[in-house]
Amino acid sequence: GVKSGQELSTITENSLSSVGSRILVFVRLRPMAKKEKEAGSRNCVRIVNRRDVYLTEFASENDYLRLKRLRGRHFTFDASFTDSTPQQDVYSSTTADLVEGVLQGKNGSVFCYGATGAGKTYTMLGTMDNPGVMVLAIKDLFAKIRQRSCDGNHVVHLSYLEVYNEMVRDLLSPGRPLVLREDKQGITAAGLTQYRAYSTDEVMALLQQGNKNRTTEPTRANETSSRSHAILQVVAEYRVRDASMNVVNRVGKLSLIDLAGSERALATDQRTLRSLEGANINRSLLALSSCINALVEGKKHIPYRNSKLTQLLKDSLGGVCNTVMIANISPSNISFGETQNTLHWANRAKEIRTKCFFSLYVLYFSLLLEVTRNMIPKPHNEIF
Ligand code: ADP
Numbered sequence: 001g002v003k004s005g006q007e008l009s010t011i012t013e014n015s016l017s018s019v020g021s022r023i024l025v026f027v028r029l030r031p032m033a034k035k036e037k038e039a040g041s042r043n044c045v046r047i048v049n050r051r052d053v054y055l056t057e058f059a060s061e062n063d064y065l066r067l068k069r070l071r072g073r074h075f076t077f078d079a080s081f082t083d084s085t086p087q088q089d090v091y092s093s094t095t096a097d098l099v100e101g102v103l104q105g106k107n108g109s110v111f112c113y114g115a116t117g118a119g120k121t122y123t124m125l126g127t128m129d130n131p132g133v134m135v136l137a138i139k140d141l142f143a144k145i146r147q148r149s150c151d152g153n154h155v156v157h158l159s160y161l162e163v164y165n166e167m168v169r170d171l172l173s174p175g176r177p178l179v180l181r182e183d184k185q186g187i188t189a190a191g192l193t194q195y196r197a198y199s200t201d202e203v204m205a206l207l208q209q210g211n212k213n214r215t216t217e218p219t220r221a222n223e224t225s226s227r228s229h230a231i232l233q234v235v236a237e238y239r240v241r242d243a244s245m246n247v248v249n250r251v252g253k254l255s256l257i258d259l260a261g262s263e264r265a266l267a268t269d270q271r272t273l274r275s276l277e278g279a280n281i282n283r284s285l286l287a288l289s290s291c292i293n294a295l296v297e298g299k300k301h302i303p304y305r306n307s308k309l310t311q312l313l314k315d316s317l318g319g320v321c322n323t324v325m326i327a328n329i330s331p332s333n334i335s336f337g338e339t340q341n342t343l344h345w346a347n348r349a350k351e352i353r354t355k356c357f358f359s360l361y362v363l364y365f366s367l368l369l370e371v372t373r374n375m376i377p378k379p380h381n382e383i384f
C-alpha cells in the first residue's frame with residue numbers, strides 16, 4: 001500500500017539510529033519542458049500512489065493496467081514525486097529528518113542524481129520564487145534552532161565548493177583551485193570560505209551566485225557544469241545542556257550534493273577534455289572501490305587520498321551518516337534511455353545497506369564507468 005508521511009519518517013528515524021540501515025531513495029519527475037513539447041515529445045513516465053514509477057514510451061494517459069504488465073518498467077521507491085510536487089514537500093519527505101539529526105550532532109547527506117537537465121539543480125538550489133532543498137534545509141535549521149534555544153547558542157557555517165576534473169574550487173569565492181589539507185578537523189580545502197549565516201534571507205542569493213561560479217562546459221557555453229559536482233556543507237554548532245545540566249557542544253554537518261550529469265557521453269569534438277575527465281572518473285572509481293574494500297575488510301589504512309571526492313567526504317565515511325538519494329528524471333520520451341538508466345541505478349541504490357554513503361559513490365562511479373566505456377569516440381559519419 002501507500003506509505004504515509006508518518007511511515008516515511010519512521011524509516012528515516014531508523015536510518016538515523018541503526019548501523020547498516022539503507023540509503024533512502026526518492027525519484028522526482030520534472031514537468032515537460034517547452035522545448036520538449038515543441039519537439040513533439042510524449043510523456044513516458046507515470047507516477048502512481050506517490051511511490052510507484054512506471055516507464056513506458058507508448059502508454060496512453062490512463063493505461064494503468066497495461067503499464068502494470070510491463071516488466072522491468074515498474075519501480076517502487078521510498079517516495080516518488082510527480083511533476084507538480086512542490087519544493088517544500090520534496091524537502092519535508094527527503095531532508096527534514098536529516099536536519100533534525102544534524103541538531104543531534106549527526107552528519108547527513110543528500111545527493112541529487114540524474115542526467116543533465118533532469119532537475120537536479122532545481123531540486124537542490126531552486127529559484128528565488130521556489131527555493132530548493134539547500135535553502136529550505138537552512139531555513140528549517142534556523143527555525144528548529146530558534147524553537148529550542150535562545151539566540152547566541154548556535155553557529156551555522158556554510159561552504160560551497162565544486163569538484164571538476166579532480167580540482168576543488170570555492171564557489172563562494174572563486175579563484176585558483178584549492179589545496180586539500182589534513183588537520184585535526186579532518187580533510188579540508190585550505191582557504192575555503194566558511195560563510196557564517198545568520199538568517200535564510202541572504203542564503204538564496206549567495207548560493208545562486210555560487211552556482212553561477214560553477215565550471216561551464218567549454219562546448220556548451222550557456223550550459224552549467226554537467227560534469228562538475230557541487231557540494232554545499234552546512235555545519236551547525238549548537239550548545240545544549242545534557243541530562244546532568246552540563247553544557248555540551250554539538251556539531252552536525254549536512255552535505256547537499258548536486259552531482260555531475262549521469263548521461264551518456266555526447267558527440268563532441270572535445271576529445272582531449274573528455275578523455276581527461278574519463279581518466280579522472282576512473283580514478284575516483286578506483287579510489288572509492290579501494291576505500292570501500294579497505295573499510296569492509298577492516299583494514300587500518302584506508303586510501304582516501306586517491307581522489308578529491310573521497311578526501312572531501314572522508315569524515316562522513318566512518319561515523320554515523322544518513323544518506324538520501326534523489327533521482328531526477330524528465331517525462332519526455334526523448335530522454336527515455338537516460339530515464340531508464342537513472343531509475344535502474346536508483347533501484348539498485350535501494351538495496352544498499354550501509355551506515356555511510358560510500359556505497360552510493362561506488363554505485364555512482366560504476367555507472368560513470370559504464371558511461372566512459374561508451375565514450376570511445378564514434379566515427380565522424382555517426383556524429384554528423
Ligand atoms: P540539472 O541540474 O539536472 O541539469 P535543472 O535543475 O537545471 O537540471 O533543470 C532543467 C530545467 O528544468 C530548468 O529550467 C529548471 O528550472 C526546470 N525544472 C527542473 N525541475 C523542475 C520542477 N520540478 N518544476 C519546474 N521546473 C523544473
Ligand code: MG
Pocket residue numbers: 117120121122224
Ligand atoms: Mg544542474
